[in-house]
Amino acid sequence: MTETKYLKFFLNEIGYSVHNLNTIAVALSNLPANSVPNPELNIKWEAKNLEKSCIAARRFAVRSSLVFAVEALFEYMSNISDDELWKKLNFDLDFKKKLSTNDSKARRFSEFCKSIPGIEKEWYLLVELMCHWRNQIVHASTSNAGLSSSDKRFLETKISFLYDNFYHFDVMKTLEDYDADKVTLKEATTLITFLIKCCRKIDEHYISSISGLSxxxxxxxxxxxxxxxxxxxxxxxxxxxxxxxxxxxxxxxxxxxxxxxxxxxxxx
Missing domain, CATH: 1.10.10 (Arc Repressor Mutant, subunit A)
Structure with missing residues (x-):
């Protein structure tokens, strides 16, 4: 077995998020001007301005998928932390344990990942940003957390690498869009990709580590x-x-x- 039951459930939930979001975007971009709902849907739908409706629907789908992906991440991290064998490893890695200062689930994730082999710093920082973004969407009036200045500077050193290796992902624009709370389809799908990469590495570390227990x-x-x-x-x-x-x-x-x-x- 190469995946824990926790990762399998996680991937069943969001493993096709990128494809699903792209499918929504393609479908919305191809709606004809005289679109009417299929009678089998049994819904009422009237678009007074089709272009505006499509833009709003795409924005809703992107923001909702980001929130859903982060919630799935939090559940995965909690399940790993509660696992009986994980506790036996004595790594002192517990996602559910609050940090002594500036606690948040976003920061707990980054602190957790620092001890996991194979996870690059830019990966977990971008997922931390994603977690902060989730809070910004869900708690718009109260959330003002974000990456530290030093973490932002680190990501700036990875501009070319991220652009060249992750489908022209523009990290500077992403940081600007975070401040403006305007997540794009490209940003959401790329952040979800990093989220999945981190969870796969955590899973690999779990399986390789418990195999050495007595x-x-x-x-x-x-x-x-x-x-x-x-x-x-x-x-x-x-x-x-x-x-x-x-x-x-x-x-x-x-x-x-x-x-x-x-x-x-x-x-x-």
Missing amino acids: NQVYSEVLDNDDQFNLLKKQVGSAKRNRQIMKYIGVKLPYLSAEKITMLANEYK
Whole structure:
């Protein structure tokens, strides 16, 4: 297994966000002037000014997708932090733990990512910006947080790299648009791309790290599982052994078949 159940759920939610947003944009750009709703939709729709309606609909879709993606990110980060094996790693990385100063989920994400191999600084800073943008959309009158001056200066050093490697992404324009709260389709889709890249690296780190835990740790996790304890109490039989091995594979799906067999043998 190359992905945790947390990442799979996350990707099921937003994995096609870029394609879906682009599909909406293409569909809106091709609406004929005399458009009428398909009767099967069973809705009332009258566009007094089709061009303005399309612009407003596209803006709504872009802003909504940004908020939705960040909410999915927060759920993924909370699930990883609550994971039993993640806690056993003693990394002291807990997304749900408040920072001592200037706490926000946006900043917690950046602090978390600093310890994850393979995540570039510009990746997590742009996702932090995305999180701040979510707050700006949802809490327009009260949110005034953003990237620090030093973080903005760092992103400025990556202008050419980001432009050349991420479909002409203009980070300076993005920072300006953040200040004006005018997120574009291009900005939203690129930020979502960085968000997914960060989560994939967190997931890789989780899986590679827990594979190095001792059998004692795995046994502790299993012994604290009520359903597994019911299996252990069954009379010894080939069926019981098969059920135990199958349950370990479900409970600890990121372990190798060899490791699962070794653990199951301890409960024969």
